Amino acid sequence: MESALPGHDEPLRLRLLGPLAVSRKDVACALPASRKLRALLAYLTVAPQPVGRAFLCELLWDVPNDPRGELRWCLSKLRGLLDAAGRERVVTADDKVALDLNGCTVDVAEISTAIATGLEKLGASRLGALSALFTGDFLEGLEVDRCPDFAAWLMAQRRRFRAWHVAVLEHLVACSDGSDDKIFVSLEKWIALAPFDRRAHLSLLAALAARGRLQEADEHLAATVRRFDTEGMDAGTLREEWRRIRTGAMPSVRMDTTPPPEPSAQRRRALAIMPFIGEAKSDGLTQDIITRLAKLRSFAVIARGSVAVLAERGVEPVEAGRRLEADYVASGTLSRRSDRLVVTIELAETRNARIVWTEVFDEAREDTFLVLEEIGARIVSAIAGEIEAAERGRAVLKPPASLDAWEAYHRGLWHMYRFTKDENDQARHFFETAVTLDPAYSRAYAGLSFTHWQSAFQRWADRKSESELAYKAAGQGLIADEHDPAAHWAMGRALWLKGGRDDAMVELRQAVALSPSFALGHYALSFVGCQSGDPREAIGSSDHSRSLSPFDPLLFGMLGTRALAHVRLGEFEEAAEWALKAAGRPNAHATIQAIAAYCLALAGRIEEGRVFAAAVRRTLPSYGFEDFRTTFQFPADVESLFRQGARRIGLE
Secondary structure (H helix, E strand, C coil): CCCCCCCCCCCEEEECECCCEEEECCEECCCCCCHHHHHHHHHHHHCCCCEEHHHHHHHHCCCCCCHHHHHHHHHHHHHHHHCECCECCEEEECCEEEECCCCCEEHHHHHHHHHHHCHHHCCHHHHHHHHHHCCCCECCCCCCCCCHHHHHHHHHHHHHHHHHHHHHHHHHHHCCCCCCCCHHHHHHHHHHHCCCCHHHHHHHHHHHHHCCCHHHHHHHHHHHHHHHHHCCCCCHHHHHHHHHHHCCCCCCCCCCCCCCCCCCCCCCCEEEECCCEECCCHHHHHHHHHHHHHHHCCCEECCHHHHHHHHHCCCCHHHHHHHCCCCEEEEEEEEEECCEEEEEEEEEECCCCCEEEEEEEEEECCCHHHHHHHHHHHHHHHHHHHHHHHHHHHHCCCCHHHCCHHHHHHHHHHHHCCCCHHHHHHHHHHHHHHHHHCCCCHHHHHHHHHHHHHHHHCCCCCHHHHHHHHHHHHHHHHHHCCCCHHHHHHHHHHHHHCCCHHHHHHHHHHHHHHCCCCHHHHHHHHHHHHHHCCHHHHHHHHHHHHHHCCCCCCHHHHHHHHHHHHHHCCCHHHHHHHHHHHHCCCCCCHHHHHHHHHHHHHCCCHHHHHHHHHHHHHHCCCCCHHHHHHHCCCCHHHHHHHHHHHHHHCCC
16 A cells, blocks of 8 residues: 655645745745745755855856855745754755755655656556646746846756656556546646647547547547647647547557557667757757767767757757657756856656756866867767666566567667676677668677677687677678768777777777767777777777766776776886776676786785786686787787786786
8 A cells, every 4th residue: 555645744845846835834934035045945955965155156146246145144044944943954064055854845856756766666646646746837936037047947947847747647647547537637737738749649539438428539639630730740640549549449548658669660769959058159069969979870869950949939858859759858058157167968768757867067168169079078978878778778678579679789788798608698699689670770780799709809709700700790780881980899899809900990090080979989999009009099098988988888998998008108006006996897807807917916916916816717717828918919028018917926
């Protein structure tokens, strides 16, 4: 049996949905008239961590005369409103401000927690209680003049909670009792919030049909089609689904809210980037991100013009993504604070309004264009990584026989990143499934090439034959799409395996030229360069790959290549420290452990090196220096260094 919403017996309640309200023991508290004080209360309520006083002053006060004094006055008023005997709610420490709302009932906090937990896990009563919390827009009626940063934040919060309201209503409709006419209340709210959401209209049509109210359904469909036509949207899907409902193909109102399968089994996910809000350079940042993401070619990116039209009409990001049939939507803001540029970004799934990733980039703006370029590159790499991680997690939960090419590819990635022989074999199977389903899927060929590369590099199979298979799969990827950076990345790695170092560098440089935000391309340049190229350039490539993708599944390799580059420079202590970081990654394989053992030995840290040598031998009992030497392609003088290290720790 579900419990009621928590905290209802607590004395202090804050309501931010609808007009701001504070009550104590169910008695409304009189709020100060100051709009900035109310804005401050709302901002601190939502803030995930303490906020600096300087930031709050810039956010809400544009006057030069004593903004800190204004802030102190507001905080004193908030203490009078929120604090109770023996309990200070307004906390100030280290020039930062926070609210301690433990034990309070806060509507936006309850909703945020439910979204993070997963609406699909909740029953009808809980969803109904959440829906009742949406009594209006976020901070309805509150606007603060001449505070552009706060206005941008407020707009983003309103977008977020409208999208979450839609998600709650959608799940509430999906689990409602088909005989309960209260479903129409939820449906009307859903359609009012998202008038072009096909699922809302189909749910309403199904509910009407289940009650025999076919004429009402026909009238609703006709009105909806006219509205879609006015917006230049195709309503053909609605007509087709209504014909199915009318003929009894879908008689139940308890509809599965999963979108209907695509006509093609090879559909790849799509992403919409909403125009960034704020500074004049926002448009340039938006276009840069769209261009960089399109160059990655890992998923479809909706054209800027299509998104801009909806943004100009004030359509919320998640709703815009649904209209454009995008699976993900990203939105953000760009603002200046003193001598800094601040970019906020949020990536959400349009299906359920779940936030996949959010980040704030706060950088000194010594060179605005350079800073925005760097931030844009990091955003692009992060979005690509987060979408890939989300799709990997989704694919692994589906029955293998039901996977389409996109899902089989991501299921392959899930297994590939475990870095064991058995998981690598599983990954190869799913990549082969993907290219069978979609012979033009270049990314799947790159994945297939990677599994053969791993088999050769880790000596899980014959190195020569696996190298040829890696090269063949990479070539098929280039034939499928020569503009895919991953195809050139796979070819570069395969050529390195075959001993073609110079040709490998050409392909890898082409990969990063096609997509400067392709983190694995920069990592591969570091991998080849740390062995036989310029070691300082290899360090730069390693650092750049990690700045683009700081949580990459191949992070151990990015760290390991830097360690090897330091060995080339004779910087053994630095090499040992970077090797330890690499070996500390949870998916680091035996070769990375061996790198740590040799680097520690060269740094004179013999006992630590022997610990890692023993760990390698537990995994590979016969492992020795010859295995290490033939795995890599070092010059003779570097091989001699590593041989000295091997002697010191008994790993020769």
